[in-house]
Each structure stands twice: as structure tokens, then as C-alpha cells.
Amino acid sequence: MSKSTTAVDGATQTEIRPRYEGSNICTWIGFKHVNYMVEEAVYDHLRQLGLPAGKLYERHGLGVDITDIDTKIRTAFHIDDLATATVTPAADKGDGRRFTVEMTVEREGETVKAVTSKVAVQFRLDPHGHPAEEPPAELAGHVTDRLGAGAEPIRVEPGTDPADLLTAGKNAFAWTWRIPYFYCHFTERMQMSGYLRQMEEVVDLFLEDRGVSIKTLLDEQDWIPVVPHSKITILDEANMEETLYTVFTVENVFKRFTYTARMDTYVLRDGVLVPTATGRITHGWAVIENRRDWSLVDFDDRLVNGLNGKAGKITARGTA
Structure with a gap:
């Protein structure tokens, strides 16, 4: 991933490529790896907001878990494609943070919408007894004891x-x-x-x-x-x-x-x-x-x- 940016409305953009592992038949990327790209875009969004998964776990004892993912593929990705992923905060439903993800790709000089996805993230308290700091204030109300x-x-x-x-x-x-x-x-x-x-x-x-x-x-x-x-x-x-x-x-x-x-x-x-x-x-x-x-x-x-x-x-x- 590269060229991460943050917009005024809280949306972020990042460029991301599919992993080579997902190119199983010819050069097309399977649905699992498309969803992996969606996941990576969401984790990068949190990173840009100052909530990287590593820091949340190591300092605050919070696991960042995607608990719902709903993805529509409109255009197939190929192995060497470079996608632009836009992640936008959506209305929460009491079970964590929610986001929409849209990925575009260039096709013959035009920008084409390739993927739309809805994602939910929960912040799970670690059950093990290692010392941890209090959760960040911006996650108040989004921390759970069980997914x-x-x-x-x-x-x-x-x-x-x-x-x-x-x-x-x-x-x-x-x-x-x-x-x-x-x-x-x-x-x-x-x-x-x-x-x-x-x-x-x-x-x-x-x-x-x-x-x-x-x-x-x-x-x-x-x-x-x-x-x-x-x-x-x-x-x-x-x-x-x-x-x-x-x-x-x-x-x-x-x-x-x-x-x-x-x-x-x-x-x-x-x-x-x-x-x-x-x-x-x-x-x-x-x-x-x-x-x-x-x-x-x-x-x-x-x-x-x-x-x-x-x-x-x-x-x-x-x-x-």
C-alpha cells in the first residue's frame, strides 16, 4: 500500500494491490483476496486516524476484529492492478465501528468502480492478565468483552x-x-x-x-x-x-x-x-x-x- 490520504469528512484513501496468492486461474483475483484488500483498506484507515491495530493491542489490550463484511465485486481485479480504496465512516449500530469501502481501478484510461463493501469492526478486550492502558477516548462505547x-x-x-x-x-x-x-x-x-x-x-x-x-x-x-x-x-x-x-x-x-x-x-x-x-x-x-x-x-x-x-x-x- 502507498499514498494514504485523509479527507475532511473522515474518509481516507489508500492505494493497494492484490496479493499474488489470489491469482489462481489466469491472472484474475478471487473473491477471498478481494475481501483481503477491503480488510487492509479498513486497517489502514484506522492507522491513519491514529488507531493502528498493533498499538491498540500492545498498549491498550484491544484486538481489532472485523466482524461483518459484505462485498460486491463489479469489475474483476487482475494481479498487477493498482486499486484506490476509499474508506468512509458509516452510522454505527451499537456493535462497533462501521465503514463503507469503495475501490476503483483504471481500465483503458478510465476510472472504473470495482468493489463496494460494508464492514463492521469491534474492539475486543484481551482476556489475558497482562497490564494495559485504558482504551482511547474515541473508542468509548465501542469496546466489547466478546465478539x-x-x-x-x-x-x-x-x-x-x-x-x-x-x-x-x-x-x-x-x-x-x-x-x-x-x-x-x-x-x-x-x-x-x-x-x-x-x-x-x-x-x-x-x-x-x-x-x-x-x-x-x-x-x-x-x-x-x-x-x-x-x-x-x-x-x-x-x-x-x-x-x-x-x-x-x-x-x-x-x-x-x-x-x-x-x-x-x-x-x-x-x-x-x-x-x-x-x-x-x-x-x-x-x-x-x-x-x-x-x-x-x-x-x-x-x-x-x-x-x-x-x-x-x-x-x-x-x-x-
Whole structure:
């Protein structure tokens, strides 16, 4: 990032490039890494306001946690693009600070809107007993002892497989997974970028389970999945080395052009499934025209049947 600026209305601008890791198929950047760019813009905004995440944690014992991210991708990023991100404070809703993020990119001499996003940030008190200063005055009313908006837990009867319970009677897929330390921050809890990685991988596993894996459609039809919209909200904290149950549920296939699905995650504590995050993602498919361009296509019967198929589950397939 470079060329950070602050406006009179409290908005900030910064230039940011996508990370090379996110360029997986040709030179296009996937939705997860677009969201990473949004995250970095928000953290730079706080830095410009004198509230850098490092200082807040080290001096005040506050973890800066993104707890809600809702991103629409209007123009695809490529690996060498330089985006201009504008972060503007939005009306708070009692659960931390809220911001809107808009990213633009140059295309053939014109400035094009590429991404719009809504983001919520909470400032979480560190539970460990190390000395810390009082929170900065400007964060009064925004400090919390625990992340999340909360959701109704689900009791699991003895002998019941939680994955079976969560997918019963639904067009859903479940994945059971151990949370590793590198999905966490501020010592113990899973962070938003970890949930973005979880959403990316559960889609990959779901499509493989339904016989329409990403590689299959690439090899046979030159098709790739594209994501115009994704959203994740943290409902409670999930901690390092807990078992996370991730459920991916297809909600709607729209005119053979896009499908929408929900991701819900849970941890099992004392016989109760505690919801820790929920999100939604919209997918389309595109055909690769050349090394730079693609165009959207209608779903064929194989893909439609796969999306509408039977429930499945995979247990503990590595990490993303």
C-alpha cells in the first residue's frame, strides 16, 4: 500500500494491490483476496486516524476484529492492478465501528468502480492478565468483552452426528475441521480472514462432492466459478483447536445464471452447537476466452443437477 490520504469528512484513501496468492486461474483475483484488500483498506484507515491495530493491542489490550463484511465485486481485479480504496465512516449500530469501502481501478484510461463493501469492526478486550492502558477516548462505547451478535444454539442428543443433524432434509453439505493457530489472531480466536478461507474451501469441497469440481469444469469446458457477492457475519467466538462444523446450503438457482448459498459455522461445546458465523455467497460461471478475458455462461444440466443434488459430508480434509 502507498499514498494514504485523509479527507475532511473522515474518509481516507489508500492505494493497494492484490496479493499474488489470489491469482489462481489466469491472472484474475478471487473473491477471498478481494475481501483481503477491503480488510487492509479498513486497517489502514484506522492507522491513519491514529488507531493502528498493533498499538491498540500492545498498549491498550484491544484486538481489532472485523466482524461483518459484505462485498460486491463489479469489475474483476487482475494481479498487477493498482486499486484506490476509499474508506468512509458509516452510522454505527451499537456493535462497533462501521465503514463503507469503495475501490476503483483504471481500465483503458478510465476510472472504473470495482468493489463496494460494508464492514463492521469491534474492539475486543484481551482476556489475558497482562497490564494495559485504558482504551482511547474515541473508542468509548465501542469496546466489547466478546465478539459477535449472538445466535440461538442447537442441542445435540447423545449419539447424534452433528454434521448429520445440520444437513438433515436440506440441500446442504457439511465439513468438519480443526481450527489451526494460523487461522487465528490475538492469541486464540479465529479471525474474519479465516472465515473467508473457510467459505472458499467449503465451496470447493461441495462442488467436488456433487461431481462438478472446479478442475472438472476447467478441464472439460474451460469454465471457472465467479463470485459477484459475498457476506460473512461473526456471531460468536471460535477458538484455536476447536472443531468447526461448516455447513454449506444451496438456497436458490436463478435462471441457470447464478446460484446463492449460505455458509453457517458451529462449534460443539457441552453438547450444544454454538453458531459462530453465518454468510452468503453468490456464484456464476464463466468461460475463459483468452488469458485475460472471460464471459458469463448459462449453467448446463450437469451443473444444475449437481447444485440441486443430495447432501454429503467430508470430515477433516486438511486445511485451506
